[in-house]
Amino acid sequence: MAKVLTPQAEDFPRWYQDVVAKADLAENGPVRGTMVIKPWGYAIWELLQAEIDRRIKQAGAKNAYFPLFIPESFLKKEAQHVEGFSPELAVVTHGGGEELAEPVVVRPTSETVINHLFAKWVQSHRDLPLLINQWANVVRWELRPRLFLRTSEFLWQEGHTCHATRDEAQAYALRILADVYADTMYSVLGVPILVGRKPEDEKFAGADATYTCEGIMVDGKALQMGTSHELGQNFAKAFGITFQSAEGGAAEHVWQTSWGASTRLIGALIMCHGDDDGLRLPPLVAPAQVVVLVVRDEGDVAGAAADLSRRLADAGLRVELDDKVATSFGRRSTDWELKGVPVRVEVGPRDLAEGLVTVKRRVGRVVEQVPLANVLEAVCVALELAEQDLVTEATLRREQATVETSTLDEALEAARTGVARVSWDLVRDQPLGGGVTVRCLQRPDGGIPLAADEPDMVAFLARAY
RNA sequence: CGGGGAGUGGCGCAGCGGUAGCGCACCUGCUUUGGGGGCAGGCGGUCGGGGGUUCGAAUCCCCCCUCCCCGACCA
Numbered sequence: 196m197a198k199v200l201t202p203q204a205e206d207f208p209r210w211y212q213d214v215v216a217k218a219d220l221a222e223n224g225p226v227r228g229t230m231v232i233k234p235w236g237y238a239i240w241e242l243l244q245a246e247i248d249r250r251i252k253q254a255g256a257k258n259a260y261f262p263l264f265i266p267e268s269f270l271k272k273e274a275q276h277v278e279g280f281s282p283e284l285a286v287v288t289h290g291g292g293e294e295l296a297e298p299v300v301v302r303p304t305s306e307t308v309i310n311h312l313f314a315k316w317v318q319s320h321r322d323l324p325l326l327i328n329q330w331a332n333v334v335r336w337e338l339r340p341r342l343f344l345r346t347s348e349f350l351w352q353e354g355h356t357c358h359a360t361r362d363e364a365q366a367y368a369l370r371i372l373a374d375v376y377a378d379t380m381y382s383v384l385g386v387p388i389l390v391g392r393k394p395e396d397e398k399f400a401g402a403d404a405t406y407t408c409e410g411i412m413v414d415g416k417a418l419q420m421g422t423s424h425e426l427g428q429n430f431a432k433a434f435g436i437t438f439q440s441a442e443g444g445a446a447e448h449v450w451q452t453s454w455g456a457s458t459r460l461i462g463a464l465i466m467c468h469g470d471d472d473g474l475r476l477p478p479l480v481a482p483a484q485v486v487v488l489v490v491r492d493e494g495d496v497a498g499a500a501a502d503l504s505r506r507l508a509d510a511g512l513r514v515e516l517d518d519k520v521a522t523s524f525g526r527r528s529t530d531w532e533l534k535g536v537p538v539r540v541e542v543g544p545r546d547l548a549e550g551l552v553t554v555k556r557r558v559g560r561v562v563e564q565v566p567l568a569n570v571l572e573a574v575c576v577a578l579e580l581a582e583q584d585l586v587t588e589a590t591l592r593r594e595q596a597t598v599e600t601s602t603l604d605e606a607l608e609a610a611r612t613g614v615a616r617v618s619w620d621l622v623r624d625q626p627l628g629g630g631v632t633v634r635c636l637q638r639p640d641g642g643i644p645l646a647a648d649e650p651d652m653v654a655f656l657a658r659a660y
Numbered sequence: 661c662g663g664g665g666a667g668u669g670g671c672g673c674a675g676c677g678g679u680a681g682c683g684c685a686c687c688u689g690c691u692u693u694g695g696g697g698g699c700a701g702g703c704g705g706u707c708g709g710g711g712g713u714u715c716g717a718a719u720c721c722c723c724c725c726u727c728c729c730c731g732a733c734c735a
Contacts, residue, residue: 199696208729216671227727282733304735338661338733345734399735419735457735491693525695532695543694553694630731 199529202471207414214465215342218474218533228340228347232458235534236343238482239461240350244330246383246479247352247456250375254367256326256354261308263332264299269307272433276306279400283335285347301334306401306426306453309355310434317357317449320440324367325357325449343462344418344660351457357436357449361427364450365404368423369643371454372406376421384460385477385585386410386467387593388420389614389655391635392644394623399453403427406643409634409655411593412466415613417634417657420463421456462660468585474535475557477585478578483515485574486536488527490543492520500542503552503570507540510571512578532557537581538574558584597655607631610656619652630658 200213215221220236223229232240248258267286271277285301288294302308309327317325334348354371358364372390380386393405402424409417428448430436437446468475478484487504489497497518504516515536517527531539541553551564554573558581565573596613600606603625606615610631619636627633636644636652644652 279734333735335734339729339731349735351735422735455735459735493693520693523693523695523697525693525697527696528694529696541694545694 198471199533200471200473203413203469210469210471211466212342214469214473214533218535220461220465220474221342223342226347228337230340230342230346230348230458232350235482236461239464239476239480240458242480242482243379243383243460244352246379247375248330250379251328251352251354251371254326254370254374255324256328256356258329259327260329260331261302261305261312263302265302265305265308267298267300269311270300272307273401273430275429276401276433280304280335283337285334285336302331303333303335304453304455305329305331305333305353306355306430307434310430310436310451313355313357313449314434314436317436317438320359320438323357323359323438323449324363326354326367327356328352328354341462341660343458343465346458349457349459351455353455354453356452357431358451359438359440359447359449361425361450364427364452365425365645368404368406368425368452368454371452372408372421372423372643376408376423376454376456379456380408380410380420380460380463381586383477383479384464384467385582385589386420386463387586387590389417389635389637390643391637391655392647393422394619394633394636394654395647397633399424401426401429402453403429404647407635409657409659410463410467411596411614411657412463412660413469413592414466415596415657417614417655417659418459418463418466419634419659420460421454423454424452426451426453466660467589469535472529473533475585476535476537478537478582481535481537482513483534483536484513484578485538485540486515486517486531487540487542488524488531489516489518489520490524490541492518493544494547496542496544496547499547499567503540503542503567507571507574510575512574538577540570540574556581558588606654606656610658613657615656617654617656619654622654622656627656631656632659634659 201209203210219233221230221232224231280303284303286298288298330352332348332350337345337347340346356367377390380388389409393407398405404425406423407419408421410420412418430451431448436449438449439446485507487500489500504514508514537557539555546552550567552570554565554577555562556577598609598615600609600615600617603621606617609615634655634657636654638644639651639653
């Protein structure tokens with residue numbers, strides 16, 4: 196196998212850049228920090244998006260769309276929020292050749308503009324809960340961009356909800372975390388995650404509590420893949436979102452949540468499953484689940500390959516037919532491998548003479564000769580196993596990367612190369628350094644702490660992207 | 661903003677006073693095709709910008725700009 200990529204062990208960040216480029220996922224835009232998502236990368240995003248969208252709707256939220264431009268004054272209405280986002284705002288000061296009376300910011304997130312509207316939409320307890328989601332791009336002027344992981348503009352979904360009580364809002368924030376994020380990450384992306392609560396100083400700007408899904412990458416670093424926030428009544432008070440309860444009486448402020456997951460998930464996919472030969476895609480988000488390759492255009496090989504790809508497509512699989520024999524077979528194999536297609540079916544004259552084709556799995560490099568009649572079944576089994584193997588491998592790796600520690604020094608040492616599990620009481624208010632941060636807090640039994648001051652919490656320390 | 665480095669065909673780089681080169685990619689043709697094939701021919705650059713030194717500047721000097729890497733911030 197020709198080495199096309201910088202090996203992970205040699206230089207992981209460079210390996211990442213190589214994969215993004217060679218698998219044709221994305222490239223830099225002309226403005227620093229911007230990203231061009233190329234067809235292969237975008238197709239992955241669309242599949243991921245569809246999965247998340249389905250779960251969001253299942254949780255009762257409806258899609259809507261709010262403006263890209265937000266009056267600058269809106270951002271300033273919630274004190275923590277403006278403090279958190281000011282440094283990374285893109286601000287438009289001119290329009291139509293004139294200086295604007297009030298500058299508008301390009302949304303870094305949409306709490307402010309959405310809550311402005313919510314104040315009008317919510318009047319009665321009958322309007323609650325209000326469950327809204329939007330798919331959009333947002334802009335945060337990043338100092339150190341990295342394709343998919345941290346770009347100045349990125350695509351995401353952001354959910355925003357209003358509830359009558361704190362308990363209901365909390366339950367909904369946790370429901371999204373579990374049913375939408377954790378479930379998609381685990382059962383669709385095959386990425387094992389740590390689910391927990393962010394310490395107070397790592398909360399979303401303006402939130403009472405932030406819950407997070409932290410993925411563990413091949414190099415032992417953590418990546419925040421999705422967050423769900425309890426906003427309390429902070430924005431409700433800043434924007435005047437009130438309702439009258441069934442009992443009547445004075446207007447009350449609603450209790451809110453917001454939650455988001457972005458194109459960063461693609462970065463997680465790359466860094467969690469990729470190997471020295473490229474991407475390895477879980478079948479559910481593979482733009483092509485199977486590629487049928489014409490090894491050599493001899494006799495009826497091309498016809499047989501075309502028939503085969505049609506049969507697989509008819510069975511509901513996403514299939515790509517590669518009959519571009521002008522390019523060498525080795526080159527094409529390498530390219531599909533870089534792109535991470537889970538299963539390849541190779542149709543060549545030698546095998547075909549015996550009524551066989553070769554089925555190769557990207558994960559585990561399993562190769563088998565299969566009679567033409569059994570290809571569909573063999574491919575389905577291979578896809579099933581591909582999914583399982585990816586999860587098993589990644590889960591094992593996360594377990595190996597996670598170290599139980601009993602002192603802060605031990606934890607910091609372990610967090611230099613992986614994840615340290617340590618008592619929160621040993622970490623609280625201590626300086627960490629070395630790029631190590633508290634990724635999340637859990638209860639001793641792995642549950643999610645519902646209050647910031649729960650006793651006996653466990654902290655997970657790691658370096659992060 | 662602090663510390664380091666780099667700007668030369670699409671990409672990666674060499675050249676460091678004497679007419680702009682290499683690898684990859686791309687185009688044409690032949691040959692090949694079971695893991696990035698081979699051969700031949702070809703397209704493509706006012707060497708980041710401005711000023712200066714010199715008979716002569718990609719190369720030396722001055723100013724400016726941009727980008728990358730390491731930190732602080734971050735979905």
